[in-house]
Amino acid sequence: MFIVLDKRGAEVQRSVENGRTMKMDKNFERIAAQEDVTRSRPLCVRFHGSDIAVFQASDKFYAVENLCPHQHISSLHKGIVDGNILTCPMHGWSFDLQSGCALNGNGRLQTFLVEIRENDLWMEWPEPRNKFSHF
Numbered sequence: 169m170f171i172v173l174d175k176r177g178a179e180v181q182r183s184v185e186n187g188r189t190m191k192m193d194k195n196f197e198r199i200a201a202q203e204d205v206t207r208s209r210p211l212c213v214r215f216h217g218s219d220i221a222v223f224q225a226s227d228k229f230y231a232v233e234n235l236c237p238h239q240h241i242s243s244l245h246k247g248i249v250d251g252n253i254l255t256c257p258m259h260g261w262s263f264d265l266q267s268g269c270a271l272n273g274n275g276r277l278q279t280f281l282v283e284i285r286e287n288d289l290w291m292e293w294p295e296p297r298n299k300f301s302h303f
């Protein structure tokens with residue numbers, strides 16, 4: 169793996185992840201200022217027609233599709249985060265923010281890679297972009 173860090177140590181480029189080559193800049197877009205998301209104040213952003221919940225937890229930033237697989241309610245940004253575990257505020261299903269896997273309940277959250285660049289949060293948007301046409 170080849171990683172490029174900026175002078176603050178934030179990752180700005182990665183050549184390989186999970187055995188594949190990543191085109192770091194092609195699909196990354198700015199979603200918020202870093203200061204807009206804190207441990208006590210997650211953010212919900214509308215991004216290419218999808219609601220994305222952005223969290224700061226365990227010294228990292230996480231972005232997940234803001235749609236709980238239980239009843240398909242867009243309320244995860246109001247959930248409780250403990251470590252990197254997110255608990256839905258509606259009925260208590262919980263998810264690993266890193267993998268999106270459900271820890272209790274079923275289903276999986278769509279997760280997105282988030283990077284810090286020049287005090288902004290950038291999110292990788294997977295191709296094809298029409299994957300989330302259900303919104």
Ligand code: FES
Pocket residue numbers: 236237238239240241256257258259260261
């Ligand atoms: S809608 Fe999230 S647990 Fe029910």
